[in-house]
Amino acid sequence: MTRLISRAPVRRLTRLALLLGGLLAVGSAAAAAADAPEALIKQGEYVATAGDCVACHSAAGGKPFAGGLAIDTPLGTIFSSNITPSKSHGIGDYSYAQFERAVRGGVRADGAHLYPAMPYTAYAGISDEDMHALYAYFMQGVAPVDQAAPATALPFPFNIRLSMAAWNLLFLDTRPYTPDAAASAEVNRGAYLAETLTHCSTCHTPRNALMAEEKGSNLAGSSLGTWFAPNITSDAQSGIGAWQVDELAHYLKTGFAPGKAQAAGPMAEAIDHSLSHLSDADRHAIAVWLKQTPPVHEAQDSRAAHQWGEAAANVDQLRGAARPANPDALSGPQLYDAYCASCHQPDGRGTPDGGLPSLMHNTALGRNNSDNLVMAILRGVQREPAAQAVNMPAFAPLLSDTQVATLSNYLLTQFGNPQPQVSPERVTALRAGGAPSPLLAVARYGMAAGGIVVLLLLLWGWRRRQR
Ligand code: HEC
Ligand code: HEC
Ligand code: HEC
CATH class of the missing domain: 1.10.760.10 (Cytochrome c-like domain)
Structure with a gap:
């Protein structure tokens, strides 16, 4: 079920080469969706709602998708971009290929790398069909807002956006979501929604020193600085194993599971902006999928929360x-x-x-x-x-x-x-908004370490080519 993460450096290098090649080819991409049919735009709106694009791409009191939301990360404040089809300040000039590369690959039209505060690692698995619908919606279903979002200025070395290329090389799995032939259509639908668009793991999966999700502990719980996104694996004590499928689906719709839980903070936002607007069938599919994720048990948990x-x-x-x-x-x-x-x-x-x-x-x-x-x-x-x-x-x-x-x-x-x-x-x-983060030091040190690892890999790949 879980997508296997290959760390094969050669494949990564090939991909990097392809990426660089793609960079040069971007300009020639076809400007699709000139006159997208209404149904495609509607589908795109549903995909955007499932992806909760509006949550990060709108500032408090600001226009939808005009960006400018300040996202506090251990590395500093990152501002979301204006993704309305404004030609001057938004993504109005993005071709389909450029849009696809930003959302699935974390690279802007000008070739600069996005920070992973934009959850492209999750969106990488979005299907081509949904990507086309999403593009049609953003180009034709969203009102342009000619207003600049504040620029992000992280401290050195994170201001060097190219450092994200190294990070992507290590942590970005660019393969589209592939259905598991052994699982039911419903589980596959739930997995697709949960692992890509609704990006549950962005909040619920712990991160390593390089701020990447620890795939081995998928959904095992993670602090968001202030709020804590709990363990939602299928473990009966540490996770949601003791919940019924219908209770989970109801919680995702309303934020309320009588006798168990109610949603506050970021989960309430995810429900109000996104999950409550999904179809009952899609929420049910997510719940069915959630119940069969690999359990992660924590020793101190003697009973369910x-x-x-x-x-x-x-x-x-x-x-x-x-x-x-x-x-x-x-x-x-x-x-x-x-x-x-x-x-x-x-x-x-x-x-x-x-x-x-x-x-x-x-x-x-x-x-x-x-x-x-x-x-x-x-x-x-x-x-x-x-x-x-x-x-x-x-x-x-x-x-x-x-x-x-x-x-x-x-x-x-x-x-x-x-x-x-x-x-x-x-x-x-x-x-005060979370502890002044020691993660900054760790992340800096970690990032430097990450850079060295990448350098070694490059060298290794180069030497292999020489032979
Ligand atoms: C968790 C927050 C978050 C969510 C959810 C999110 N984004 Fe983003 N996005 C960002 C941030 C932050 C940036 C800017 C990152 C940077 O400057 O490196 C960004 C940048 C972008 C860009 C690059 C635009 C540019 O030229 O700068 C595009 C395109 C984009 N997002 C599209 C989307 C779409 C489509 C969705 C929904 C499917 C989405 N985003 C959901 C946070 C988010
Ligand atoms: C933006 C971050 C974020 C995202 C995205 C997110 N969650 Fe949550 N989730 C949280 C937080 C924080 C809580 C704790 C809420 C509380 O206790 O009030 C939570 C709580 C939950 C709970 C209740 C668990 C319990 O023990 O009370 C479930 C179930 C859950 N999330 C499932 C999901 C699923 C499924 C997805 C994806 C479809 C998802 N979440 C996406 C942050 C998030
Ligand atoms: C005006 C009524 C009101 C008062 C006063 C109030 N609460 Fe609540 N509380 C609520 C409601 C309503 C909810 C459920 C919100 C929901 O369903 O999402 C809630 C939810 C909670 C939760 C669950 C939050 C979560 O993340 O799951 C806790 C814990 C809580 N209250 C504790 C307290 C404490 C402690 C106090 C006193 C300092 C308090 N409440 C005072 C109405 C109140």
């Missing part, structure tokens, strides 16, 4: 108890009573219809990583009005780091998995 917790009995008793003068000395139950119990109910069970969710049997409190609990408290949960209007206020302005830590630890002990305790320092870091 939604299987923790008991209702609280002691909150009511605290009402009327003396409050300390120092707000940072308030106890967990006192903080819960003051800020949370009105919605999640004094016993933590939420409302019977689940509109206000239970904090027991809730994955946000049952994982061995508690960052999402802290993030939910700091940022709240704001869903698109188009979806269910379920909102939780952000408590960052109201609660100190110490209070958030006290409250979280009470909640984890009372309603969830007591193992991952929260320190005030962790809350400070998450409030």
